[in-house]
Amino acid sequence: MAAISRDEVAHLARLARIEMSSDELDHLASELDQILHAVDRVQEAAKDDVPPTSHPLPLKNVTRPDVVVPSLTPQDALSGAPASDEQRFKVPQILGDAE
Amino acid sequence: MALNYDGVIEKYEPTLGLEVHVELNTNTKMFCGCATAFGAEPNTQTCPVCLGLPGSLPVVNEVAIESAIRIGLALNCSIAPFSRFARKNYFYPDMPKDFQISQYDEPICVDGFLDVEIDTDEGVKTFRVDIERVHMEEDTGKSLHVGGSTGRIHGAEYSLLDYNRAGIPLMEIVTKMIPGTEKYAPQVARAYVTELRDILRSLGVSDVKMEQGSLRCDANVSLSPRGSGKLGTRSETKNVNSLRSVERAIHGEMIRQGNLLENGERIIQETRHFLEESGETRPGRSKETAEDYRYFQEPDLVPVAPDATWIEEIRASLPERPSVRRKRLQVDWAVPDKEMTAMINAELLDTVEATVKLGADPTKARTWWLGEISRVANEKEVEATSLMTPAQVAEIILLVASGELTDKLARAVVEGVIAGEGSPRDVIEKRGLKVVSDDSALMAAIEAAIATQPDTAQRVRDGNIPAAGALIGAVMKATGGAADAARVRELLLQHLGQ
Numbered sequence: 001m002a003a004i005s006r007d008e009v010a011h012l013a014r015l016a017r018i019e020m021s022s023d024e025l026d027h028l029a030s031e032l033d034q035i036l037h038a039v040d041r042v043q044e045a046a047k048d049d050v051p052p053t054s055h056p057l058p059l060k061n062v063t064r065p066d067v068v069v070p071s072l073t074p075q076d077a078l079s080g081a082p083a084s085d086e087q088r089f090k091v092p093q094i095l096g097d098a099e
Numbered sequence: 100m101a102l103n104y105d106g107v108i109e110k111y112e113p114t115l116g117l118e119v120h121v122e123l124n125t126n127t128k129m130f131c132g133c134a135t136a137f138g139a140e141p142n143t144q145t146c147p148v149c150l151g152l153p154g155s156l157p158v159v160n161e162v163a164i165e166s167a168i169r170i171g172l173a174l175n176c177s178i179a180p181f182s183r184f185a186r187k188n189y190f191y192p193d194m195p196k197d198f199q200i201s202q203y204d205e206p207i208c209v210d211g212f213l214d215v216e217i218d219t220d221e222g223v224k225t226f227r228v229d230i231e232r233v234h235m236e237e238d239t240g241k242s243l244h245v246g247g248s249t250g251r252i253h254g255a256e257y258s259l260l261d262y263n264r265a266g267i268p269l270m271e272i273v274t275k276m277i278p279g280t281e282k283y284a285p286q287v288a289r290a291y292v293t294e295l296r297d298i299l300r301s302l303g304v305s306d307v308k309m310e311q312g313s314l315r316c317d318a319n320v321s322l323s324p325r326g327s328g329k330l331g332t333r334s335e336t337k338n339v340n341s342l343r344s345v346e347r348a349i350h351g352e353m354i355r356q357g358n359l360l361e362n363g364e365r366i367i368q369e370t371r372h373f374l375e376e377s378g379e380t381r382p383g384r385s386k387e388t389a390e391d392y393r394y395f396q397e398p399d400l401v402p403v404a405p406d407a408t409w410i411e412e413i414r415a416s417l418p419e420r421p422s423v424r425r426k427r428l429q430v431d432w433a434v435p436d437k438e439m440t441a442m443i444n445a446e447l448l449d450t451v452e453a454t455v456k457l458g459a460d461p462t463k464a465r466t467w468w469l470g471e472i473s474r475v476a477n478e479k480e481v482e483a484t485s486l487m488t489p490a491q492v493a494e495i496i497l498l499v500a501s502g503e504l505t506d507k508l509a510r511a512v513v514e515g516v517i518a519g520e521g522s523p524r525d526v527i528e529k530r531g532l533k534v535v536s537d538d539s540a541l542m543a544a545i546e547a548a549i550a551t552q553p554d555t556a557q558r559v560r561d562g563n564i565p566a567a568g569a570l571i572g573a574v575m576k577a578t579g580g581a582a583d584a585a586r587v588r589e590l591l592l593q594h595l596g597q
Binding site: 002012014017054055056059060061062063064065066067068069071072073074077078080085086087088089090091092093 | 125126127131133140141142143145146147150152158159160161162163164181183188190192195243255256257258259260261262376391393396397398400401402403404405438566
């Protein structure tokens with residue numbers, strides 16, 4: 001059984017705002033399916049006694065004190081922006097909800 | 100015919116759900132050392148971390164963790180011994196990273212409750228609001244939509260982003276479904292947010308200013324036909340920016356949903372926006388097409404595993420619950436219910452308490468703050484606390500108590516302090532507001548009063564003691580209120596052989 005359907009790949013592509021042709025979807029669905037099957041095999045090795053990890057190092061509680069450090073200047077902050085106006089990042093029309 | 104609120108309640112039972120977002124008042128952001136000052140110039144409080152630049156790494160603010168735990172404990176939650184951050188992915192430029200760091204299935208606090216009191220037809224009743232979770236996340240940037248007619252996103256040509264707010268620590272406090280509030284649903288919602296705000300303020304973890312957005316409420320409500328035992332479809336109302344709006348939004352939404360159901364229409368699960376002017380809501384994004392956030396654990400951050408001893412230390416340092424404190428102060432100060440409510444609504448409880456702590460009589464302290472000072476504050480459209488300090492008010496009250504000032508002179512001192520003439524002592528000095536305690540000066544004024552009102556004086560001599568009031572009044576007027584009325588009365592009656 002396929003681990004991921006072509007429709008699911010199309011849905012993910014839409015969420016990630018990646019435009020994909022029909023051919024690309026066919027191709028990627030089969031590739032992702034193989035990748036997921038490979039991951040399944042890893043999961044077979046990781047039994048219940050192996051807790052899921054989110055970080056490669058066994059660290060916890062890494063924090064910093066609540067002390068202000070200098071920020072970037074607005075010029076530096078905006079230097080990588082494709083467009084800016086009124087000291088703000090300028091972005092194309094947004095579709096969706098107003099804040 | 101359209102159903103009114105009572106009509107809706109007769110046929111349907113409401114179920115509430117409330118999500119409150121609160122910005123912490125930490126010096127720095129959740130994951131970087133940028134400052135968090137409100138109202139700074141755009142994009143002056145950003146860095147590679149909160150701008151999501153490649154190669155930057157977030158590190159958790161230790162005070163934010165402590166604040167989260169304080170909030171959880173104050174809301175009777177269990178603190179998770181192990182919790183993690185997750186990425187909430189979405190394409191919307193209010194977060195430059197294209198995701199928000201939040202918590203998903205491992206929040207820091209779970210399973211709490213908050214009791215709120217409501218005035219009902221059967222007297223004061225307690226409703227328990229169960230808390231599902233409190234989790235940590237980061238606030239988003241602010242968008243300015245340019246073009247189009249309404250300043251709203253629809254029809255805007257482009258948007259301008261200020262990321263000063265992006266990354267400010269944000270706590271999301273989510274209730275479980277709240278059934279059984281019946282017709283009091285709007286009041287329960289308001290009372291919950293009010294109590295929550297008071298608790299957060301007493302914890303000192305946030306400014307809790309709804310008008311500045313440091314406390315924001317999303318109100319969910321659904322209706323189910325009475326006796327059906329089936330939950331209705333809910334709507335979620337955003338943009339509720341005051342306590343009064345929380346109540347109005349729920350009220351308005353219940354009427355809207357009730358009428359839709361009555362007409363056989365379906366409630367759509369959606370986000371709606373509260374309209375402050377009309378008290379109604381307008382539709383926002385439909386949740387049926389809401390994005391899939393593809394949550395996954397944040398690989399750049401390590402787990403938060405607070406030490407049990409530390410949690411107990413924090414628990415031991417929690418302040419008195421605001422509702423308990425209010426009751427205690429009301430008893431201690433012997434305040435009638437109505438005045439207590441007035442003091443709470445005016446948000447002057449802390450101020451009055453500070454004044455009392457400096458030695459002032461509680462009733463006098465309350466009267467000054469809620470009376471004269473609030474009156475001037477209303478006129479000037481400022482906060483009463485911006486006009487005077489508890490220390491100044493306490494000083495004036497103590498001067499009246501010791502007989503150095505009369506009530507009338509005290510009013511002049513308050514006026515002078517508010518006008519910026521300096522401390523109460525300065526005002527007394529500059530305006531010459533000293534009680535005339537010199538009996539000979541008083542006697543001169545008394546004789547002058549008798550001379551202008553000989554008939555009145557005769558009536559007093561004849562035993563009509565209440566008639567003395569007119570003479571005392573004349574003396575007080577002549578001395579500009581600087582005389583002690585009781586002493587004037589004593590001297591006058593003595594002088595007239597009474």
